[in-house]
Amino acid sequence: MTQPQTVEQALDLVPEGGPEVAPPRLQRFQWLGILRNAARLTRTRIGLGMVGLIIVIAVFGPLVAPHSPTEFIAAPNHGPTSDAIFGADALGRDVFSRFLHGGLTVLWMSAAATVLGVVLGTVIGLVAAYSRNWLDDVLMRGNDVVLAFPQIIFVLLAVSAIGPKLWLIVVTVGITHAPRVARVIRGAAQQIVERDFIKAEEVAGERRSRIIMEGLLPNVTSPLLVELGLRMTFSIGLIAAISFLGFGLQPPAADWGLMINENRLSIAVMPWGVLLPVLAIAVLTVGTNLVTDGIARAAIGLDRTNE
Amino acid sequence: MTKLVLRRLALGVLTLFLISLVVFAAVLALPGDAATAILGKDATPERIAALRDQLNLNDSVVSQYLSWIGGVLTGSFGESTATQEPVSELLSDRVANTAFLVFVAAVVAIPLSIGIGVWTAMRRDRPADHVISNGSLVLAALPEFVIGIGLILLFATSVFHWFPAVSLLAPDQRAWTDPSVVVLPAATLVLAVTPYISRIMRGSMIEVLESEYVTMARLKGLPERTVIWRHAVPNAIVPAIQVTALQLAWMAGGVVVVEFVFSYPGIGSAFIDAVDNRDMPVVQTITMLAAAIYVVLNLLADLATIAVTPRLRTEAR
Numbered sequence: 001m002t003q004p005q006t007v008e009q010a011l012d013l014v015p016e017g018g019p020e021v022a023p024p025r026l027q028r029f030q031w032l033g034i035l036r037n038a039a040r041l042t043r044t045r046i047g048l049g050m051v052g053l054i055i056v057i058a059v060f061g062p063l064v065a066p067h068s069p070t071e072f073i074a075a076p077n078h079g080p081t082s083d084a085i086f087g088a089d090a091l092g093r094d095v096f097s098r099f100l101h102g103g104l105t106v107l108w109m110s111a112a113a114t115v116l117g118v119v120l121g122t123v124i125g126l127v128a129a130y131s132r133n134w135l136d137d138v139l140m141r142g143n144d145v146v147l148a149f150p151q152i153i154f155v156l157l158a159v160s161a162i163g164p165k166l167w168l169i170v171v172t173v174g175i176t177h178a179p180r181v182a183r184v185i186r187g188a189a190q191q192i193v194e195r196d197f198i199k200a201e202e203v204a205g206e207r208r209s210r211i212i213m214e215g216l217l218p219n220v221t222s223p224l225l226v227e228l229g230l231r232m233t234f235s236i237g238l239i240a241a242i243s244f245l246g247f248g249l250q251p252p253a254a255d256w257g258l259m260i261n262e263n264r265l266s267i268a269v270m271p272w273g274v275l276l277p278v279l280a281i282a283v284l285t286v287g288t289n290l291v292t293d294g295i296a297r298a299a300i301g302l303d304r305t306n307e
Numbered sequence: 308m309t310k311l312v313l314r315r316l317a318l319g320v321l322t323l324f325l326i327s328l329v330v331f332a333a334v335l336a337l338p339g340d341a342a343t344a345i346l347g348k349d350a351t352p353e354r355i356a357a358l359r360d361q362l363n364l365n366d367s368v369v370s371q372y373l374s375w376i377g378g379v380l381t382g383s384f385g386e387s388t389a390t391q392e393p394v395s396e397l398l399s400d401r402v403a404n405t406a407f408l409v410f411v412a413a414v415v416a417i418p419l420s421i422g423i424g425v426w427t428a429m430r431r432d433r434p435a436d437h438v439i440s441n442g443s444l445v446l447a448a449l450p451e452f453v454i455g456i457g458l459i460l461l462f463a464t465s466v467f468h469w470f471p472a473v474s475l476l477a478p479d480q481r482a483w484t485d486p487s488v489v490v491l492p493a494a495t496l497v498l499a500v501t502p503y504i505s506r507i508m509r510g511s512m513i514e515v516l517e518s519e520y521v522t523m524a525r526l527k528g529l530p531e532r533t534v535i536w537r538h539a540v541p542n543a544i545v546p547a548i549q550v551t552a553l554q555l556a557w558m559a560g561g562v563v564v565v566e567f568v569f570s571y572p573g574i575g576s577a578f579i580d581a582v583d584n585r586d587m588p589v590v591q592t593i594t595m596l597a598a599a600i601y602v603v604l605n606l607l608a609d610l611a612t613i614a615v616t617p618r619l620r621t622e623a624r
Binding site (some may be wrong): 141142144145147148149150151152153154156157158159160161162188193236237238241244245246247260265267268271274275278281284285286288289290292 | 321442587597598
C-alpha cells in the first residue's frame with residue numbers, strides 16, 4: 001500500500017478520455033449514477049459490510065467496553081479469562097476494552113486527511129488543466145517535488161521538526177496525497193478542456209472559477225470518486241503505520257496502531273493484543289479497496305450487466 | 308533524442324534543488340529556537356550554544372542553506388545531534404544492510420510480478436485469473452506493517468518457526484552474513500509491490516496479445532512460446548518499466564516501516580530513531596537520500612522508455 005503508482009492504477013481503471021460525455025449540463029448528477037451502479041456489485045456490498053463493521057466497532061465500542069482502556073486488571077500478558085475475554089496486554093490492561101476504544105482516532109484522521117488531499121489535489125488538477133500555460137508548469141513542477149518524497153518520510157520529516165501532533169499528521173498526509181490526486185484529475189480534465197462547450201462558455205465571457213467548477217468538475221466525477229476511495233485506503237495504512245511507529249496518539253491512550261507497537265514484543269506469548277488491531281486495520285483497508293474497485297468498475301461500465 | 312534526454316536531465320536537477328529547499332526548510336520549522344527544541348528546556352546554555360554553532364544557526368538562512376547543501380554535495384552530512392558522530396559514518400553500515408534488503412526484494416519481485424502478469428494475461432477471465440486478481444486486490448489494500456506482522460505470526464511465532472521474528476545482528480555484522488534475517492522483511496516488500504507491477508503487466512500484455520502483429524506471428528505458424536516471449540513480452544514490458552521504477556522508489560519509504568517491524572538494522576530504523584530524537588542532520592540526510600532515489604529511478608525509467616520506444620528514439624533529434 002501507500003504506493004504512488006496508484007496514479008497508474010487509477011488511470012488504468014479510468015477509460016481514456018473519461019466516460020463518454022453527453023451534453024455537459026446533464027452530467028451534474030453523474031456521480032449518483034456511478035454510486036448506484038457500484039452498489040449493485042457484490043464486491044462493493046462486501047466492502048461496505050466490512051467498512052460498516054469497523055465503523056460500528058470504533059463508534060460504539062467505547063460505550064460497551066467492559067473496562068476502562070487504562071485500568072490495570074490483571075498480570076501483564078495474562079491469558080484470556082471470563083473477565084477479559086482476550087486477555088491482558090503487556091502492561092496488564094484489558095485487550096478487548098483497549099481494542100474497542102482504539103479505532104475512532106484512526107478513522108477520523110484518515111477521513112480528514114483524505115478529504116483534504118482530494119480537495120486540494122482536485123483544485124490543483126483542474127486549475128492546471130484549465131490554465132494550459134506557465135501556471136500549469138509551475139503546479140506540475142511543485143507536484144513533482146512532493147511526489148519525490150515517500151509519503152511516510154515526508155510526514156515523519158514534519159513530525160521530527162514540529163513534534164508528534166495529530167493535526168500535523170492529518171495535514172501532511174493530505175499534502176502528500178494532493179499531487180497524486182492532481183495528476184489523475186488533470187489528466188481527465190485535459191480532454192474536457194478541449195471540448196466545444198468549454199470554449200462556448202469562454203466566448204460567452206463566463207468567469208473562470210465558474211467554468212472550472214460547473215464545466216470541468218462535474219465531468220471528472222468518476223476519477224474523483226475512485227481517487228477518494230484509493231486515498232482513503234492509503235490514509236488508513238499511513239496513519240495506522242505512523243501510530244504504530246509511536247508518532248501518533250501517545251500512551252496511555254488506546255489506539256490500534258499503538259496497541260500493535262506495545263504488544264508486538266510479547267506476540268509469541270499473547271498474540272491477541274496484536275491480532276485484534278491488525279485484523280481490524282486489515283478488514284478496514286480491504287473493505288475500502290473493495291468499495292473503490294466497485295466504483296471503478298461501475299465508472300467504466302464494466303459488470304453493469306453482470307447482475 | 309539528445310534534446311529530450313538533456314531536457315529530462317535538467318528537470319531532474321531542478322527537482323532535486325527544489326527538494327533540497329523543502330528538506331532544509333524542516334530545520335526552520337522547528338518551533339522557537341531550533342537548538343532548544345532539539346535539546347529540551349533543561350539543556351545548559353553552553354550545550355545550546357555548541358549546538359547552534361554545529362547547526363550554523365547563527366548564520367543567515369541563505370548561508371545556512373549553502374553550507375548545508377555544499378556538505379551534502381561533497382558527502383559530508385554534518386554530525387548527528389544525538390551521538391555526535393558524523394552522519395556518514397553512522398549510516399554507512401546501515402545503508403549497506405538496507406541496500407541488501409531492497410536488492411533481494413527487487414530481484415524476487417520484478418521477475419515474479421512480470422511472470423504473474425504474463426501468466427494471468429494468457430488466462431484472462433479464467434478462474435486462475437480471477438483468483439489472482441482478487442488476491443492482489445486484497446494484498447494491495449494491506450498496509451506493509453500488517454503484511455509484516457502477518458508473516459511474523461505465520462512463520463516466526465505461532466504456526467511455523469522457520470525464521471526469526473526480529474533481526475538479531477551484532478552491531479558490526481552485515482545482513483548477508485545471516486541471510487535468514489532478510490527472508491521475512493524481503494518477503495513483506497515483495498508482497499507489497501507485486502500486485503501493482505503484475506497488474507500493469509497483465510493489462511499491457513492483454514493489449515499486446517490482441518494486436519495484429521501477434522495474430523500475424525501466430526498465423527505465420529510460430530510456436531506459441533516464441534510468440535509470447537519474443538514478440539509479445541518485449542513490447543508489453545514498456546509500461547511496466549515506469550511502474551517498476553515507482554515501486555522501487557516506494558521501497559525507500561516502505562523500508563522505514565518494514566525495518567521497524569523486524570528490528571532490521573538499516574537506514575529505515577535509523578530514520579525512526581532519528582525522528583524520535585529529533586536528530587535533524589540524520590533525518591535530513593535520509594529524507595534527501597530517499598527523494599534523490601525517486602528522482603534518479605524516474606529518470607532511469609524515462610531513459611529506458613525512450614530507449615525502447617522507437618517513436619521517441621527517433622523524433623526531436
